Amino acid sequence: GNSVTQMEGPVTLSEEAFLTINCTYTATGYPSLFWYVQYPGEGLQLLLKATKADDKGSNKGFEATYRKETTSFHLEKGSVQVSDSAVYFCALRTSGSRLTFGEGTQLTVNP
């Protein structure tokens, strides 16, 4: 079946540090890959996505590249801000409407 594995958190960084959150997946077929973000007290919202191998999704300074050879979709940002503090979820979708989510990674950015 499908599964998503994220790096364990929590992750604590200082403002302007470089961020990487690792995500690897197992899936049948050719999945679409997503990063969702959950800010405190809110539901999840889509951060970025990639639908085929070598695609790069980007939004708000975050990037992730769909790597079929390593079955990975790592999230990166060159310079984090305090406002990026949130829980980040990697997810995949194959056919149909169901998404499979990873465990989530809590990020805290200190000033």
Next chain:
Amino acid sequence: DVKVTQSSRYLVKRTGEKVFLECVQDMDHENMFWYRQDPGLGLRLIYFSYDVKMKEKGDIPEGYSVSREKKERFSLILESASTNQTSMYLCASRPGQGARDEKLFFGSGTQLSVL
């Protein structure tokens, strides 16, 4: 903007009670979902529905049922609440198959405590 509204932000119930969690979306989406969110486990799919009166079990349906009598409303029912159902419950919606936008729209969640 799409709005997905969950009826309660916080809910406290007693073991054995019947619990209804309500979710309403205002964008005429075909697909609706109920997830629970637990620390270290991420989001797990309980049930989903791809049309009125249609439902399918997700990964952890035991102890839950759902109702979708109208397109905009998707209810999650705990027939007899138990302490292990204490969790954050998230509702989400999405347009139907073939829609250009793949993303899910989430509500803010209901934190349910079962005592």
